[in-house]
Amino acid sequence: AQRVTQPEKLLSVFKGAPVELKCNYSYSGSPELFWYVQYSRQRLQLLLRHISRESIKGFTADLNKGETSFHLKKPFAQEEDSAMYYCALMGYTGNQFYFGTGTSLTVIP
């Protein structure tokens, strides 16, 4: 089965501290993984995708096939990073996406 697990519902860090949001997946084959973010009163939007190997707003995420993980990291959290973060896995057909239950990040000033 294709599934995504985000073990932390809530995460609080102080401004300037490193942050890591965990994501584990189950998938047979080469997964395509994404992180989406939803800021307060805004629509859900793409933050980054693993295939692009990019850094967006200081966030990076590395695919670890051995640990079946795609954790989202940022070395120095900012207040504006406070949001809900969802990890998502694209299914075999390329049409379906499987989302984790989300992690609500709060950055404490």
Add this chain to the structure above:
Amino acid sequence: DVKVTQSSRYLVKRTGEKVFLECVQDMDHENMFWYRQDPGLGLRLIYFSYDVKMKEKGDIPEGYSVSREKKERFSLILESASTNQTSMYLCASSFGGGNSPLHFGNGTRLTVT
């Protein structure tokens, strides 16, 4: 920039009513999706469509149906609304093919009383 527009931001309906949620995208995307978003449960796929008049059930299709008569429009229908369908409903679209991300609408907060 891709725009996915959901017709209503907030809706309040009574139990047993038939409810229509409308979604329009302006980027000629093949795929369109309806999710519901609930605290602690994340996003759960209700239905998706990969072409006009085509639809596929997602994880939680019970109590819902969909319609896609035109490529840009995807409607979610609650045949007989119930209180357990009170939720945030998100529409999304994407190009067909691999690695094409989802683009979401603002969501419709539906309350069934």
